[in-house]
Amino acid sequence: MTHTVTTGEVLMDLRGVRMSFTGAGGEPLQVLDQVDLQLREGEIVALLGRSGSGKSTILRIIAGLLAPTDGHVDYRGTPLTGSNPGAALVFQSFALMPWLSVQDNVELGLAARGIAPADRHRRALAAIDRIGLDGFETAYPKELSGGMRQRVGFARALVLEPDLLLMDEPFSALDVLTAENLRTELVNLWATTDFPTKCICIVTHNIEEAVLLADRVVVLGANPGHIIAEVGVDQPRPRNRRAPGFAALVDHIYGLLTGRDTEIATATPDSATPFATPLPDASVGGIAGLLELVWGSHGRADLPEVADELNFELDDLLPLVDAAALLGFLTVDSGDVILTNVGARIVNADIQGSKRIFADQARRRAPLVRTICSALIGSAEGSVRADFVLDLLRRGFSDEDARRQLELAIDWGRYGELYDYDTDSGRITVDPAADLSADR
Known part of the structure; x- marks a missing residue:
């Protein structure tokens, strides 16, 4: 074809x-x-x-x-x-x-x-x-x-x-x-x-x-x-x-x-960088909504049908698919999205359970979230300036895209209770409930 x-x-x-x-x-x-x-x-x-x-x-x-x-x-x-x-x-x-x-x-x-x-x-x-x-x-x-x-x-x-x-x-x-x-x-x-x-x-x-x-x-x-x-x-x-x-x-x-030649990652190696694998522009709520929709279609859904049902354009839908695939919640096969075992687990978990699953997947598979967690572990105070992360991101992104990457990482990390962000001080701090040193 x-x-x-x-x-x-x-x-x-x-x-x-x-x-x-x-x-x-x-x-x-x-x-x-x-x-x-x-x-x-x-x-x-x-x-x-x-x-x-x-x-x-x-x-x-x-x-x-x-x-x-x-x-x-x-x-x-x-x-x-x-x-x-x-x-x-x-x-x-x-x-x-x-x-x-x-x-x-x-x-x-x-x-x-x-x-x-x-x-x-x-x-x-x-x-x-x-x-x-x-x-x-x-x-x-x-x-x-x-x-x-x-x-x-x-x-x-x-x-x-x-x-x-x-x-x-x-x-x-x-x-x-x-x-x-x-x-x-x-x-x-x-x-x-x-x-x-x-x-x-x-x-x-x-x-x-x-x-x-x-x-x-x-x-x-x-x-x-x-x-x-x-x-x-x-x-x-x-x-x-x-x-x-x-x-x-x-x-x-x-x-x-949505195939292997595009930027959807079916697996993210530990060596992946925030520049090579940027965070897709997708909110946690949007990812969750997509997973629930696929679950309601018996774990497999046709992307064109999903787009038509939601009245979504390509730029609306694919970042959600990218994010869910990056986090290991679904895979993509010839225009179909298929829920993984971990995707099924997060859909069926309670709120706290879904947070734990999200945190585990984000820390392992989302390079920018992993980078922030590593910086926090290496900090004596368990805190880093957001501007420090932003300056690093500007080496590979435009200023606008760097800021959006940081916003997404903060959103994902907050939801997973990995770290928090204080707007007044401009600092990212380890969440009291998180154990970033744990083997995940």
Whole structure:
């Protein structure tokens, strides 16, 4: 099921692309590693992955808004330097100028290219008509619904008649019905013979959206971003979510995102570091809720069905799965989550029992929790400054991510009664009930 769809001429060719940024401590933070990607005429390509997989960074490199740290980026066989002349970008947040009318917003790109006023006026009206906003030319963004504002974003991109239409999660800020309507209209536009764009590349974290729209789904792993697989979608359009082939593709991609090649750890060796295995962004309550749901499904649940039942997106659900797998409460098999023996024990334990089980698993299997426990054991006073831990984390994380890692570690440690945190003093202290020296 995993293969690459080839169609027409190669428009974009990314080879060995790496991207790093400078972190808060001056250390390089690698965002992308060895990305090889081609975009061809006649295809819609979805870049799919969780937060931290570098989807938007890849899109901005293709647009020429970012230059990679290493590697080659070619547009139509020529190295890309600066803004991509054949690409137009549609943003998640609409990015409209509130003081400009619909007509003027759509004309912005044409004006930047020096198109004469009469010509850009004519082309803008045609683009507005194409995306179904005729009659709203003189309206301002504040007068429009979210779906209509995104239509303006589409028109502003399409009026440039780009080879490449780049879309950065264009439907995620919309309600479910509006998003579904715009997806359908995008597919209908793509099917018309006079549609000027030769390739669409869309960033998403919604697996169903990727399978609905794309001819090829590029599945990305995170930390740093890298390509796990490319999955061809051979189903005819319009696509039916209820079709067996559709469901099989969704299951397959869930399996790729939760398989051994991703950041879900089925076992964490003692040598794992907080940088190599960061804590997934999941609360204790969220983990417990997922385990109870799997227990209620007789110990095994289908991830797409769980996501659908909870109305969760990929970025909502997978951190909970990651955390439960990291702690040894469940395993993942081809898109299914399976409760382990220790997972079943914690679901059926009383409150104090569940705390003890959680503490044992977190101290053994969560590297940052283990690191804090080790620091507390080595401290004469059984206490360390939180800023000390934060400074260490900044060596491998951005400032925002370092703070979130520390918050998660404190949350997990508090629940397991391993240690406590005093906001006033800024110190992490051994919980009086904990015996960190015990053999766990």
